[in-house]
Amino acid sequence: MRISEAQELIREIYGERDRRRGIKGTALHLGEELGELFRALRINDKDNLKEELADVLAWLLSLSDLLSINLDEAFSERYGGGCPKCGSIPCKCPEV
Numbered sequence: 411m412r413i414s415e416a417q418e419l420i421r422e423i424y425g426e427r428d429r430r431r432g433i434k435g436t437a438l439h440l441g442e443e444l445g446e447l448f449r450a451l452r453i454n455d456k457d458n459l460k461e462e463l464a465d466v467l468a469w470l471l472s473l474s475d476l477l478s479i480n481l482d483e484a485f486s487e488r489y490g491g492g493c494p495k496c497g498s499i500p501c502k503c504p505e506v
């Protein structure tokens with residue numbers, strides 16, 4: 411599934427309630443899901459890890475949609491040509 415297809419699917423499933431909740435509330439849910447992902451990492455819950463990664467993406471797609479940003483486009487524009495800073499694939503920036 412392409413990122414744009416995932417964004418359309420999430421819009422079909424949750425678009426109405428996302429719009430009711432608004433940008434700030436949706437951003438908070440994204441933060442909450444990140445917390446769940448970090449917890450799954452901390453306790454090394456591999457089955458749950460997969461779900462939590464999907465949840466983070468779902469909320470990121472909801473937020474992108476509320477902001478009228480096509481994440482497929484945004485991602486391609488930013489990373490399609492390699493590292494946004496050095497322009498290389500793989501990145502040649504100094505590690506910090």
Ligand SMILES: [Mg+2]
Pocket residue numbers: 443446461462465
């Ligand atoms: Mg979750």
Ligand SMILES: [Zn+2]
Pocket residue numbers: 493494495496497498501502503
């Ligand atoms: Zn780089």
